Amino acid sequence: MLENIDLTLVNWSRAQFALTAMFHWLFVPLTLGLGFIVAFMESIYVRTGDLEWKRITKFWMKLFGINFAIGVATGIILEFEFGTNWSNYSWFVGDIFGAPLAIEGIMAFFLESTFIAVMFFGWGKVSKKFHLVATWLTAIGANLSALWILVANAWMQNPVGMKFNPETARNEMVNFWDVFLSETAVNKFLHTTTSGYVLASIFVVGISSWFLLKKRHILFAKRSIVIASVFGIISSAMLIGTGDGSAREIARNQPMKFAAMExxxxxxxxxxxxxxxxxxxxxxxxxxxxxxxxxxxxxxxxxxxxxxxxxxxxxxxxxxxxxxxGNEVRNIMSYKEKIRRGYEAQQTLKAFKESKNSDPEEYARLKAKFNDKEWVDNYFRYFGYGNYYDPDPEQLELNAFKIVPPISMSFYAFHIMVGLGMHFLLLFVVLLWLTARNKIEDKKVVLYTALWTIPLAYVASQAGWIVAEVGRQPWVIQDLMPTMSAVSKIDSTSVMITFWLFTITFVGLAIAEVKIMTKQIKNGPKEGGDK
Incomplete structure (x- = not known):
């Protein structure tokens, strides 16, 4: 069955989606965390009336806006790719994957787009408290947007709350709450968003450290470091806790990924x-x-x-x-047996389709199998393994070993992510302690470390997604659909061309973001809180 797959098309489709997703994730985590940091800063301004806090708020809000705008552009492209490059996947997942994305567009995106206008253009036009509410709702909206996308991704990692309809060959949602509140969804949302909070905290302390090194806007920089360090310490503690929960969830539901990580x-x-x-x-x-x-x-x-x-x-x-x-002592089923069972499930579906107009009794009998929980749990749950079936026993064993993710990439990505996470927590503690003792300006080594930790935060963020996505290969839906079966039947040349076009576009957007951000940072916050 593997010989019928156009691996060139599969690989280029994967590369294009990975390219889009990784560039998109350059912008998302900063948006998730910086929105809340800005909201905290503005809350202090409204409570104290100190115009210096307003100046601090408006500076970081400007950087938030630049990042938010470019992040939206890459996100739209990402969602379109499901229909253009992954139409088989889009059909197979039925309403399960589409529902969270639809909710994200209707609920979260409209919330953000409504209040972000008040947040940026409402200074002096609405009351302080209403403006503060708009800032908080923008931050919450950005995180709600991430929630629904992560729920959809979590279902791909651990498909629950659904039932397969053999008549349409689609998975259909039967319990929204099982999908929304699965242990995978809860852990993925909490771990991913808190990683964004840590990245945003690193961004703020790094830029603030640059101001201290240049001996500019000293009070602004110190106050920013305090807020970001406190937020970073709390977020790092949450990140460790959610990471621990995620590891146990992966060990139960994706044991191959867990083994590859180590x-x-x-x-x-x-x-x-x-x-x-x-x-x-x-x-x-x-x-x-x-x-x-x-x-x-x-x-x-x-x-x-x-x-x-x-x-x-x-x-x-x-x-x-x-x-x-396989391991009989530990009651672990071999991949060869899963392949055989998955192949039987696929053949059952094929026979069901063929008997629809020719044998009503056989049609009814086979349909009943897909409603039989025992058969579903023992055969259909391995449906995707059937793509690796081969009647030759020797080839079948070789195919079984193909269902193993890239080990070294999974291993290094996991350990880089964890190691850098420990570094971030230590850095926050040191920065907060030195700032509280009014010694931070003299510690150039610490300040330079904070500045150069900014790119490391992005490395850690990308490494986390490599663990999540590379570690679950070859599955696009765990155990049900391998990546090679999910692609659209299109010419691989068109995918290659769009890959390079997207590369040029995304690199251009990234360069534009860095230039605009750098210019705004060099200009610094405006003098006078009301300006």
């Missing part, structure tokens, strides 16, 4: 967590079932992986080979 080839009890690791040779050949991880450097924390996954230091954590080859 390059765990053989399952272990009392499994250690690799705190620092550098591959000598990464086990990235999925066709070589005897491959092993070879580390040049490895620092482990005993028992921590078992505890992180199942809150027990002696818990068994399945490795990549356990999941692919």
């Amino acid at each position: 390059s765990l080839m053989e399952g272990q009890t009392q499994a250690p967590l690799i705190a620092v690791g550098l591959f000598g040779k990464a086990p990235d050949d999925p066709l070589n079932k005897d491959s092993e991880s070879d580390f040049l450097v490895k620092i482990e924390i005993p028992n921590m992986l078992s505890y992180m996954a199942f809150l027990k230091v002696d818990a068994f954590v399945p490795g990549i080979k356990d999941l692919v080859l």
Whole structure:
């Protein structure tokens, strides 16, 4: 079945979507966090009447607006790609994926677009309190927008609250709350948004540190550092908590991703967590079932992986080979068996379609299977594995090893994300402590560190999405639809052309953002709070 797939089309479609998503995510996290930081600053201004706080608010609000405008442009392109490049996916997910995106457009986007005008142009035209409300609602609207998009993405990672309709070959939502409040959705929303809050905090302290290094706007910079550091410390604590919850959720629902994150080839009890690791040779050949991880450097924390996954230091954590080859002792089904069951589910659907006009009794019998919970749980849940079926037993085993994500990329992305997260928390604490003791201006090393941590915050943010998306490959919908089956049947040349056109467009937008932002930062806040 794999030989019928146009891998050139699949790879270019994946590259185009990844390009769009990664550029879009350059702008989104700053919007999520900076909106709340600005709202906190304006709240202090309204409460105290101190015009310096108004000046601070208006400066950061201006940078928020620049970033928001460019982020919207890339987001619109991203949603259109579902219809142009991923039409098979769009059909298969039925109303499940579309509903959250529709709610995002109707509810969150209109909330943002309504109040952002008051936020930017309402100074002196509406009361202070109404303007403050508009600022808060803009920040909340941006986060609500992220909520619905992340709910949709979470369903792809853990498809729940739905039922497959064999007559239309679509998944249909049967319980909105199961989709909206799934453990994957809750953890993904909280972890992703708090990562945006941390990035925005890093952005504010980094720019403020630059002002201190230039000995400009000292009071402005110190106050900004205090607000952003406090917000960053709280957000970092939340990020650690939500990351812990996300790890356990992944261990339960996406065990292969969890194993790839730690390059765990053989399952272990009392499994250690690799705190620092550098591959000598990464086990990235999925066709070589005897491959092993070879580390040049490895620092482990005993028992921590078992505890992180199942809150027990002696818990068994399945490795990549356990999941692919199966483990009867641990009651882990092999990928070969899942492929066979998925193939049977696909053949059942095919026979159901063929019997519609020729054999009413067979049609009714097969339809009943898709309503039989036991059959659905034991066969249809592996529907996507059927795409890897091959009657040749040797080829079937090779295909089973193809259902393994890129291990080294997943491993490094995960550890870079975690390591940088610890650095951010430490930086916030140091900055807040030095500012409170009025010693921050003399600590040039700390100030330069804060400034150059800004790009690291973006690296960590992108690494988190690499873990989430690369780590679940080859699935576009976990266990139900592989990426290769989701693409539109279009000419791969058109995808290549649009890929390069999008690359030029997005690079241009990124350069424009950096130039505009840099100019506004160099100009600094206007003197006088009412100007």
